[in-house]
Amino acid sequence: MEENKHVTIYDIAERLNLATSTISRALKDHHTISDKTIKKVKKTAEEMGFVPNTLAAGLRGNKTKTIGVLIPTVTQPFLSSLISGIEITAQKSDYTVIIMQSHDSYEEEVNMAKSLYSNRVSGVICSLAMETRDTAHFHQFSNNNIPLVFVDRVPKDYNTFRVVIDNYTAGYKATKHLIEQGCIRIAHITAGSELGNLYNERKRGYIEALKDHNVDIDEKLIINLNSVTYEDGVKASNALFDLDPIPDGLFAPGDILAVSAVQTAKKRGIKVPEEFKVIGFNNDPISQIIDPNLSTITHPAEKMGKAAAEIIIKNLKSSKNDDAKEITFLNTEVLARESTQK
Amino acid sequence: MEENKHVTIYDIAERLNLATSTISRALKDHHTISDKTIKKVKKTAEEMGFVPNTLAAGLRGNKTKTIGVLIPTVTQPFLSSLISGIEITAQKSDYTVIIMQSHDSYEEEVNMAKSLYSNRVSGVICSLAMETRDTAHFHQFSNNNIPLVFVDRVPKDYNTFRVVIDNYTAGYKATKHLIEQGCIRIAHITAGSELGNLYNERKRGYIEALKDHNVDIDEKLIINLNSVTYEDGVKASNALFDLDPIPDGLFAPGDILAVSAVQTAKKRGIKVPEEFKVIGFNNDPISQIIDPNLSTITHPAEKMGKAAAEIIIKNLKSSKNDDAKEITFLNTEVLARESTQK
DNA sequence: TATTTTTACGCAACCGATTGCATTTGTTGT
């Protein structure tokens, strides 16, 4: 059992008969160190298998080159793509990413925020838990000048960076697309949520599009859900199909819901898209698997991740206390596929 | 701009006129500290908004209560479920999880392993990158007594913990299922990979099942891929459908491949399962979305994650140098759905 | 050659929590 103690700069210093400060600077190509020494140090460090202790550096400098990511779950395609984007950008600037899942629980979110703070992350990227109504647990970051970026599910009353899509416009576009495909009784599924007002926004877009195109707004066609699981979607769809007449279109604010509607329709012998057209949201992988292929709204997950990480890194570099916490809007598009074909 | 400096145990000590050692111990319910003091300290800590600095503790104790996870990507359903399992277990014991993606690149894997080591993770859970042929970059963990668990895509010649399924048996079961459903010309798609020999194992199971049931082994029905993307699957399927006669069954070692085969079949007017039965692998979400629903082999991702994390934590607690690095096998099952119905 | 400037490196404090050991306070026994 080789119990190699970690190699430190002290070990290198001793071997080369230099001061630790010299080693430290040499490893960072500090200009006051001669090229000869730098080469010598680096070579020796390599030979001895030196790996810097991030903790020590972080403790001393009170910064860690770590970005904390706090999201509901990693298993949703949108969120795992978001992570992917964050990670790609972070890695380019040599940042490490810590990922924590709130599982949409407020309590867990509070704990994990504390844990991230405890780990002295340099910046935080967060998509709020469904349950979250209060954002006080993020003050610890704001107050200590730790850049904080909310993504997608963002609080509306918090002065910090936000990376989002324009949910209103996206909802409008989706609904307009259905209208253009000939729908006149368009249903909508929505979900209640105080802080993450994205469903409300999508609904607003839906309503406005109906108004603008003189399509009747029928409250019976709007179903309100507490969560957006497949099962909820099935229930909502069945409720819609129990109506007489059934709606001829549906704007579902998520592909899972849309897929559940398509499958429920098929089960009940309702033809998609002939009798019932559906447009989803997110462009999840399943949207291309289902038959008929699902029309949907693109949700630029990876781009959003990259944008969020870039904001953090840029902010960390400039270290100016930019009070301007801008909101970044990314584009969405209608992806017309089979499920809304005329 | 409130520039709150972080509250430390020194601040608490000063306020209460106690030594930092007392504070530190009080916060951990050390038995040598009186209940009165403990309560007082905890209350004050709470009031002052104290959050322990993980870095300082980690530096001092040379342990961080952090588990490093090094996987190809977070966007695959299997891997994101794996993470989920790891996270759930880790959280129960108050461990933090750092996730890094190798993107199936050997070079990135080497770098990130170094980064994890640099961050002094307490343990490491890894699923190897496709490219990886050499595991020397994991010695730094083994040599320093940092528990290392490989999951799913594991090296065969490395004496450390491994959590896997029995790919051979799974492949055997899948193939046997097709035979039982009446298939006699069963195709198979496989992928080359030195270290992660799981495709080879699945193929072995396929071959053995054919032999055991006196079904002809036809090399033309075995397609070898370099990667397992949807596009590759389409190519492979088309190659199979170009044969005359076409195979009547396919064991695809991944649901993406299986789905691509089903869709390709449908496009070419081949009826699934009547003319062509397919069984996949993993039980990804898409397997329940596709029409017909895909028969598949369960792959207990979350369980594997939990098991891996438990091994790490258990090992860290006992701190015995267990030389017995056991291999944990988890069960798989055939999930018979529509795509293999008689 | 003496003096100023530049270059290269060393010294030591520092970050914040932990912990072995020393010390003080409190309690029990006689």
Add this chain to the structure above:
DNA sequence: ACAACAAATGCAATCGGTTGCGTAAAAATA
């Protein structure tokens, strides 16, 4: 009332890089 012992707390070193400041050596200038 005093030794003997237990309980509660303090002291100070430690983990490993980082960095401001000081200084010796080398190079440039007078």
